[in-house]
Ligand SMILES: Nc1ncnc2c1ncn2[C@@H]1O[C@H](COP(=O)(O)OP(=O)(O)OP(=O)(O)O)[C@@H](O)[C@H]1O
């Protein structure tokens with residue numbers, strides 16, 4: 001199916017309301033079809049929970065959306081523009097931000113430095129000399145970025161470890177740090193791969209509150225891969241269940257919870 005021909009999820013809404021459009025996205029690894037002709041429209045502001053058994057293709061689908069892997073077939077569109085062949089760096093600068101199943105923090109950098117990394121590109125190429133000489137506009141720019149980083153660090157409960165090197169953090173804090181990095185530069189589309197894994201109950205609650213706040217304030221669009229069913233069902237507007245690379249079910253959380261096929265393939269009794 002062509003991207004332009006994919007059916008809008010919400011008929012009647014203008015097309016610009018569709019942030020993410022997947023049309024027959026397929027990813028193969030040799031003989032394995034990890035993602036099998038997934039077609040999905042995500043309207044602005046929606047939180048989509050992506051669930052399914054191990055090996056269902058959830059991470060591979062996030063890789064295809066975020067530009068880490070070019071689909072073998074099919075198209076990915078962002079805000080109506082075809083981005084199928086765009087690089088991860090390009091997509092990241094255009095507001096597609098993600099976290100990884102295994103954290104990717106820079107261990108040798110402090111928490112604050114880690115959170116500043118995604119903001120760094122905003123200053124690049126605008127006069128290194130200004131930095132060196134400490135020109136006023138450069139100082140103001142740097143101060144604004146530091147302020148933004150510290151705001152997110154506080155939001156994610158990391159203020160106490162702001163100047164600590166990431167390598168020394170326990171896993172829960174590392175996951176929250178990765179989340180902080182994903183949200184610091186105001187994403188348009190946030191992709192989260194099992195964000196609660198490694199979090200304690202309090203950290204999970206904190207993450208839930210921060211995510212809810214972001215979604216309410218900024219019309220953030222989220223694709224959330226999660227095995228913690230209560231967490232994902234509580235947050236998502238819509239659940240997509242992937243099995244063997246294909247969409248088995250797509251609907252509101254309450255409906256998916258009692259879908260016999262989803263229960264048989266994944267949720268269990
Ligand atoms: N780089 C790769 N090379 C070959 N096969 C891969 C690669 N990455 C993933 N796969 C295969 O693709 C399929 C989907 O894997 P994927 O990691 O996307 O599943 P998942 O739904 O994220 O699973 P989990 O819940 O365990 O994280 C699996 O069969 C996996 O073995």
Ligand SMILES: [Mg+2]
Pocket residue numbers: 058059060101193
């Ligand atoms: Mg995965």
